Amino acid sequence: MQHQCPLHPTSLTKWRNRVGDKLEVLLEEILTVAIETKALKPHAFKHVNVDTTVHD
Numbered sequence: 115m116q117h118q119c120p121l122h123p124t125s126l127t128k129w130r131n132r133v134g135d136k137l138e139v140l141l142e143e144i145l146t147v148a149i150e151t152k153a154l155k156p157h158a159f160k161h162v163n164v165d166t167t168v169h170d
Contacts, residue, residue: 133140148154 130137145154149156
């Protein structure tokens with residue numbers, strides 16, 4: 115357990131700004147590599163869980 119935030123609160127925003135409009139291409143490449151290396155199986159796309167929990 116940590117009592118300090120491991121990253122600065124603006125880190126994700128700064129990263130998104132640097133990636134810009136290439137985020138979709140990056141995600142597609144990550145998923146392609148995951149399937150090719152068998153780290154992710156195609157049937158995993160049938161159901162996707164999205165967790166938007168935020169903790170302050």
